[in-house]
Amino acid sequence: MTVAVKTFGRIGEAAAALSAERGARFFGGGTILMRMVNEADPDVATIVRSTDPALARLAVSSGRIELGAGATMAAILAERDLAFLHPVARTIGGPAIREAATIGGNLFAHSPYGDFATALLALDAIVAIAGGFGQREQPIEEFLAGRDRGGRQLVTGVSFRRPAADSFRFVKVARIRPKGVAVLSIAAQLPLASGRISGARIAYGAMDRAPVRAKAAERALEGRTLDAAGVAPAVAVAAEGAAPVDDAIASAWWRREILPVHLRRLLLGAGA
């Protein structure tokens, strides 16, 4: 049996088709789905696509940023006003992958993939979802936690407040360059109020099945300065709440061991 491909002009129609059939999967950029199709994965009977231009929309302002779920990593890299996200998008696969891989797809990528979702988690993004019941919004943390339990819902976009200048940082630790799968990745939003951290957001990729917040480290940073003494308490609790797994890229043990080192470097701005 071959796979049925259903293409819809409107997001709503695609969402309805997606929720109507158990074996239906939404086609973002294909980087995850096509592998399943190529392997004749019995879970994929129907591919649902949408050509709705709203899916690829990038609405960038000085305040709120809205990114369509169908926007590719290459599109992010072509948008000068999203420069703070370029270091993230550039780490997703090679150039050919970035032409295909979408923001929406990255939200569904399983560890050790999903570095863009890690960044979105640190940005406190809101995920827009179209389901059989209409549009709704969900904080990304909640979305990621329930992602694998959820029904067949269609993510249409993400939105978040533009981080203060120079407050967003990202590092992906990989064994090979330029294209390597994450041993781990760390994204951090570090707002400063009179030289002290206020309301930090830190997210880890490849430290659990989905990107996770480093809440203990966030709390430990509150009111601190970004110097060796200031970040030490956060570094000390870096791995709290993380549940990495062994995979072909690294062991859980190794990921835990090196996490504090890279968190410290990131917080001190020392680079990877």
Add this chain to the structure above:
Amino acid sequence: MLEFRKDIFADERDDNLKEVGRPTQRQDILGHVTGASAFYDDHRFAGLLHLKILRSPHAHARIRSIDDAAAQRAPGVKRIIRAADVPVNLNTLLSLIQFGKDDEPSLASDVVRYKGEPILGIVATSERSAREALALVRVSYDPLPAVFDVEEALKPGAVSVNATYPKNTFEYYGKYDHQKLRYGDVDSAFGQCDVIVEDRYQMSPIEHAPTETNGSIAVPDTNGRFVVYTSTQALFFSLDTAAKINAMPSNQLHFIGGTVGGGFGGKVDTLTEPLAILAARLTGAPVRYRLSRHEEMQFGSPRGAERIYVKDGAMRDGRIVARKVTAYFDSGAYTRLSSYAAVKCAAHIPGPYTIPNVYGDVYCVFTNRTPATAMRGFGVTALDFALECQMDKLATAIGMDPIEFRILNAYRDGDMKAHRREAKNCALIECCQVAAEKANWPIREEYRRMSSRRGAASAPHASARPEAPRRQPAPAPVQQRIPYDRAGEPPAPDAPPPRPPAPPPAGSSHGATRFSSVFGTRRR
């Protein structure tokens, strides 16, 4: 860039050569850059069928039953191939050169011995149909305890992996469970040496990961012959193996290959041809059997993992006087080429160095892992890694420059190797000298003047016989053990520099040709 150092051994070489030493374009390069080079899968046939294989999800299990009734009825399925369909369902690769016993089935019938082991084949009109039908096969297993560690596998009472070799060791010459190397008297040498460095080295299996996975297409030809397009690295080896497994004369097989999308040793195992031919015989149609990337990783043999224990004894003047090696080659569940790797390993135990007392035990061990095979210098590379680590540790322990240490201990022409072959055409010293020069690594003048050459006058065997080490041992002071990772006792600061060997004689005594390049030694 490659740099030829033709000044070295210039008098031994005929330099009037047209090709050697000159860059030559690959004959197939134009095809490569235009995409015209025809790899095995670049041939198309009307009515091509596709073979996919059901593989064991267990590392060790007894197969209780196989129910393929639903798969048989699945759309596109032309034929199911079971173990009983394979004419000769037990083989070992090196049986073609009478080395080892047949131990590996093409399709497992009663027991699976590694994860990924083939159990049953489905031939269908598309790869997708074959995959979908595979999902319909029901196999009932009784999982068995498995062994994954080479030393565990050798313990009394260990799980027996391979029915042909129930003690989990390959059998050499019909009676030995390992390869032995004995030369000189290591125990007394260890008793007299100044420094002992001992360590354990564990390698990982390495997948060749050729960009083109293993595969072949078997096409029925006239007169009962089959034309086989294959990715094999060893065309006639694969042809004979396929003929044996299919119990057919080899002149009924016409193998076409040679354009291989990367091999590195990972395409010598004849993984796909026998079943592709069998499928073509059973269906009368051309059949392609192409490994997926996942199968290439799980079923395609890797370089085997080796565990190597090395104990070296050296004198404070820099001479290595004893080496003891115990090595275990993880062959996986069956013999592909690890049996041969162990032989090569045994011969290589001293490395390219002259050591008067050498002791080696090398085991080829069966475990419930993917069978291992050839890969770029297999049997030697892992040992070399261990030995060169040892060389650095020894040099540190003695307080000697690591390159000078290697030059001092390097084989010279005429030295006797531990496996009793005379060293010829040696060039390690010259390589070390050029490497030091290129790296701006200072070595002392006397080491810069040393040479691999020894004169015709020096009797080839006399100098390196174990009873008569090449250089006289210095009086042995109190022995000390220096674990490399901890700070050892510093060496005596005034230790006299080792005596260089006699200066090289003029001219050459033998007709062998050799030349050195910066990247290594080429021998003819």
Add this chain to the structure above:
Amino acid sequence: MRTPVQFSLNGEEVAAFVEGGANLLDALRETVGDLTVKGGCWQGTCGTCTVLIDGAPRLACITLAETCAGRSIETVAGLRRGPDLHPLQTAFIEHFAAQCGYCTPGMLMAAKALLDRKPSPTREEVVEAIGGNICRCTGYEPIIEAILAASRAGDRRSA
């Protein structure tokens, strides 16, 4: 069920009926018959099947064939112009940038995507451009050299 797809392949209009869910790699090789595109993994990890779609590098093995309707696809089969090799092909020959040849078509297309967009790239840009393409015969250095040489050759021609 088969679906008709029409696209341009190396400048020529092509119409093909593809299986539902077929990827572009299988469509090109099995249906259209362009065997110059090689497959290495069918999971988007090795870059061997890199082709250009509307000038951008894409992995044919994870591109849904149906999404290519109306697009312009380039493969290595269209690289040379008649008997003349593309400067990249000449440079790959001159710099020994191919050994087994299996990754070569994908490497060439990844390199072409770069040079079409940026005729005089830096070494870092070349490395980045072929970062998704695996070569297992350890040929990255000659490949990088070849791509840089091709870009210099292009400079000379346009000068």
